[in-house]
Amino acid sequence: MTIQEQRTADHDEDVVTELSEEEFREAAYAALDRLGLTYTQLRDMARRRDFSSAQAQSLWVTIGGALDL
Amino acid sequence: MISDKLRDRTNKFAKEIQALLNCTIASHVQVKAVALSKGDDRLFALGHLLDKNTMTAQRLRLRPCLERSELWMDVSFQLRLDAEREHLMVHKSFFGVFGGQQDKRGLFHYDYERDKADGYPDAHLQVYADSGLFDRVNNPKTDGGRSFAQLHFPVGGKRFRPCLEDVIEFLIVERLVQARDDYEKILEAGREGFRRNQLLAAMRRDPGAVEMFMQRYGIPGENA
Numbered sequence: 001m002t003i004q005e006q007r008t009a010d011h012d013e014d015v016v017t018e019l020s021e022e023e024f025r026e027a028a029y030a031a032l033d034r035l036g037l038t039y040t041q042l043r044d045m046a047r048r049r050d051f052s053s054a055q056a057q058s059l060w061v062t063i064g065g066a067l068d069l
Numbered sequence: 070m071i072s073d074k075l076r077d078r079t080n081k082f083a084k085e086i087q088a089l090l091n092c093t094i095a096s097h098v099q100v101k102a103v104a105l106s107k108g109d110d111r112l113f114a115l116g117h118l119l120d121k122n123t124m125t126a127q128r129l130r131l132r133p134c135l136e137r138s139e140l141w142m143d144v145s146f147q148l149r150l151d152a153e154r155e156h157l158m159v160h161k162s163f164f165g166v167f168g169g170q171q172d173k174r175g176l177f178h179y180d181y182e183r184d185k186a187d188g189y190p191d192a193h194l195q196v197y198a199d200s201g202l203f204d205r206v207n208n209p210k211t212d213g214g215r216s217f218a219q220l221h222f223p224v225g226g227k228r229f230r231p232c233l234e235d236v237i238e239f240l241i242v243e244r245l246v247q248a249r250d251d252y253e254k255i256l257e258a259g260r261e262g263f264r265r266n267q268l269l270a271a272m273r274r275d276p277g278a279v280e281m282f283m284q285r286y287g288i289p290g291e292n293a
């Protein structure tokens with residue numbers, strides 16, 4: 001992909017999907033299930049900055065704090 | 070509900086990250102975002118092909134300089150509104166480099182989490198490596214089993230942390246990944262924007278320092 005193609009592809013596309021609180025929660029718990037973790041375990045890993053995997057750390061970036069809002 | 074203004078700003082941010090990656094070290098990156106509103110707070114999670122079915126950024130494939138090897142990168146962001154609910158800011162970010170799409174450990178990662186309260190640096194680097202010296206100096210009574218890879222090297226705090234452009238540049242100049250032509254201009258433009266935003270945020274948080282600067286250098290104020 002050239003720089004020009006990239007700029008053209010980027011133009012005016014809406015990439016944001018807004019989820020309801022229930023949808024977000026459901027999607028977050030499904031992602032936690034795939035990693036075999038609970039939110040409490042993930043939050044504890046974040047508190048200790050000691051994640052069981054890079055995937056868990058990446059998921060914390062996405063959902064960390066969201067379920068506590 | 071997400072306002073049009075916040076949606077526009079998130080779209081702009083996503084497209085900047087996408088263009089940065091596609092114009093330097095990656096191809097066909099599609100940065101997507103999911104958004105959550107609760108009360109007056111707003112949260113946006115962004116990453117390559119991130120949607121409600123994945124809820125995590127998918128790793129993007131890089132082109133290593135050494136043929137027949139693999140490198141993958143995780144680029145994830147969480148944006149939130151600031152305390153005044155005015156400005157969208159990066160609340161968390163993660164830039165990691167891995168040898169496989171599903172590997173649990175890789176080369177290194179940069180991690181940022183704003184205003185952590187537990188003593189760890191907000192912005193830090195972790196290197197997936199071993200050190201004989203560290204193993205000898207690590208106290209087994211207080212930190213038994215801790216490895217070098219678990220150390221959190223501070224990298225400048227929330228205002229002066231490395232940006233994604235710095236990590237991309239590191240991968241290129243250390244001859245780990247192939248870069249596109251003219252990558253330098255893309256990186257410099259992005260880095261300039263990041264640093265200016267950080268400077269503006271620092272000024273917003275410290276008007277006394279701004280006033281001191283203006284007095285010291287004889288810059289007339291708004292009411293002069």
